[in-house]
Amino acid sequence: MSQPSGPFFENMPADLLQELHRTGSLRTFAPGETLFYEEDRADQLLAIIEGRVRVWRTSPRGAAMTVHLLGPGALPGAAAVFGGMVYPAPPTAITDVRTLGWPIERAENMLQENAWLASSVLKIIAHRNEEMLQRLHEVSTQPVEQRVARTLLRVAPEPANFTPATRQELAELSATTLHTVSRIISRWEADGLVDAGRRRIRIADRSGLAQRADPVCG
Amino acid sequence: MSQPSGPFFENMPADLLQELHRTGSLRTFAPGETLFYEEDRADQLLAIIEGRVRVWRTSPRGAAMTVHLLGPGALPGAAAVFGGMVYPAPPTAITDVRTLGWPIERAENMLQENAWLASSVLKIIAHRNEEMLQRLHEVSTQPVEQRVARTLLRVAPEPANFTPATRQELAELSATTLHTVSRIISRWEADGLVDAGRRRIRIADRSGLAQRADPVCG
DNA sequence: GCCCTTCTTTGACGGATATCAAATTCAGCG
DNA sequence: CGCTGAATTTGATATCCGTCAAAGAAGGGC
Numbered sequence: 001m002s003q004p005s006g007p008f009f010e011n012m013p014a015d016l017l018q019e020l021h022r023t024g025s026l027r028t029f030a031p032g033e034t035l036f037y038e039e040d041r042a043d044q045l046l047a048i049i050e051g052r053v054r055v056w057r058t059s060p061r062g063a064a065m066t067v068h069l070l071g072p073g074a075l076p077g078a079a080a081v082f083g084g085m086v087y088p089a090p091p092t093a094i095t096d097v098r099t100l101g102w103p104i105e106r107a108e109n110m111l112q113e114n115a116w117l118a119s120s121v122l123k124i125i126a127h128r129n130e131e132m133l134q135r136l137h138e139v140s141t142q143p144v145e146q147r148v149a150r151t152l153l154r155v156a157p158e159p160a161n162f163t164p165a166t167r168q169e170l171a172e173l174s175a176t177t178l179h180t181v182s183r184i185i186s187r188w189e190a191d192g193l194v195d196a197g198r199r200r201i202r203i204a205d206r207s208g209l210a211q212r213a214d215p216v217c218g
Numbered sequence: 219m220s221q222p223s224g225p226f227f228e229n230m231p232a233d234l235l236q237e238l239h240r241t242g243s244l245r246t247f248a249p250g251e252t253l254f255y256e257e258d259r260a261d262q263l264l265a266i267i268e269g270r271v272r273v274w275r276t277s278p279r280g281a282a283m284t285v286h287l288l289g290p291g292a293l294p295g296a297a298a299v300f301g302g303m304v305y306p307a308p309p310t311a312i313t314d315v316r317t318l319g320w321p322i323e324r325a326e327n328m329l330q331e332n333a334w335l336a337s338s339v340l341k342i343i344a345h346r347n348e349e350m351l352q353r354l355h356e357v358s359t360q361p362v363e364q365r366v367a368r369t370l371l372r373v374a375p376e377p378a379n380f381t382p383a384t385r386q387e388l389a390e391l392s393a394t395t396l397h398t399v400s401r402i403i404s405r406w407e408a409d410g411l412v413d414a415g416r417r418r419i420r421i422a423d424r425s426g427l428a429q430r431a432d433p434v435c436g
Numbered sequence: 437g438c439c440c441t442t443c444t445t446t447g448a449c450g451g452a453t454a455t456c457a458a459a460t461t462c463a464g465c466g
Numbered sequence: 467c468g469c470t471g472a473a474t475t476t477g478a479t480a481t482c483c484g485t486c487a488a489a490g491a492a493g494g495g496c
Contacts, residue, residue, distance in 0.1 A: 057351070057355050059355065059359060059360075060434075061432075061434050063359035063360070064359075065354070065355050065358045067351060067354070079343065079344040079348075080344055080347075080348070082340040082344065083340050083343065083345065083347070084337070084341060084344075085341075085345070085348065088347070088351050089351065112330070112333075119302070122300040122301050123301045123303075125343065125347070126297040126303055128347070129297040129298075129301070129343070129346070130297075130298070130301075130303065132350045132351065132354060135354060136283070136353060136393075137285075139354065139358065139393060141277060141283055141393075142277075143483095144482080144483070166442095166444090167443075167444065167445095168443080175354075175357060175359075176483080177483080177484060178444080179445085179483090180483065180484075182444060182445055182446085183445080183446080185444095186444095186445070186446085197492090198442090198444070198491080199493095214278070214279075361453095362452080362453070384472095384473070384474090385473075385474065385475095386473085394453080394454085395453080395454060395455085396473090397454075397474095397475085397476090398453065400473095400475055401475080401476080403475095404474095404475070404476085414474095415462090416463075416472090416473060416474070417473075
């Protein structure tokens, strides 16, 4: 078994990693499959080992938004699990995905007995909180171009500076439409800031893009 | 000492309540005072016993938004405390406020030793997560009037159906301007849905307002 | 290699809301 | 009881961005 990467597994003690592998149930999902359903009782802690996942939410009327794009080391629905709630938004696989899952009782026991694990999970939840807060602030106060710039900086982190997201996904993450995103990306490409393709965007000039994300304060 | 109310204290075992009072440090804040500052290391768990608090965030350029309006039983900054982060947004007192605070090490110990407490705190954090997610969705997909309606339903809960919020605060919670909020409230008042005044709004027809929050699906 | 689906680009247009501006009302306080 | 500053209301105007429409690319499968 290969060492999984990402926030949850990063720096994890080897013995804990082994125990997690031993006690968790491995599942695989093909692109398009749903990991769990909104409104289901959150009875299982899930960790993504490999693959990309889109977390999305729709209103009764069908207005969709992408809540997160998650990769290895993410814990979709973790807050709901420990908060005793229903899952807030369904995650669906974009690529082939492998996950490890633990029933909620076992997860709670593990957290109680292992301080490192508890702290790691809380950090991940707190980080998600902070990210949502920031996005809320952006959507409330910033014009579209800045929001898209920030979204892109977020989903194409260093050092890869790359993301396989569609325009539609970027739009939903930025609270706008794919048309507007497309126009903006085209302009940026003409300005040499990014290098775009189908389902593919690479940041060519990260500091230039950061400028667009916050024209005044750099 | 009177029994404090709100999410955190609701249904709390009497002995735990006593211990919390005994070990925590009580502080008071006058209107306008700040409970803690953004960017400070989150080294203290704070619980609001009494009073109203506005949590807000500004960008370097001054664009402000109100993140939450909190009352008794809220735990401002809790996610940051347990996630080992800095406080994400400063809470300032609107009314006279009394809080109980515990240093982070003590808070962690208490949670480790008391499952009821741990579960309660996690529920509060998870609930905040869910609320932010919902607001993000609203801001991304719904027109202004619906957003304001939902905000109002949220900040003026049953049975009081009342909130002492200003138009400006409602605007920042709804990602719009006070002008737009004012126009909308005026219209609602003419339609008999609310009963508004200075720093004061009461919902007169809750189901009618819910209609405005979601015209199609009621 | 060709078709067919999915994704992307681009243009024209309209409308929901922010912005600008000014008057009005209200509450607290001396 | 009038003053004063804050909160609110209302109108006119401008504009960003979503909507509508249609035409390209770019893979993927057969």
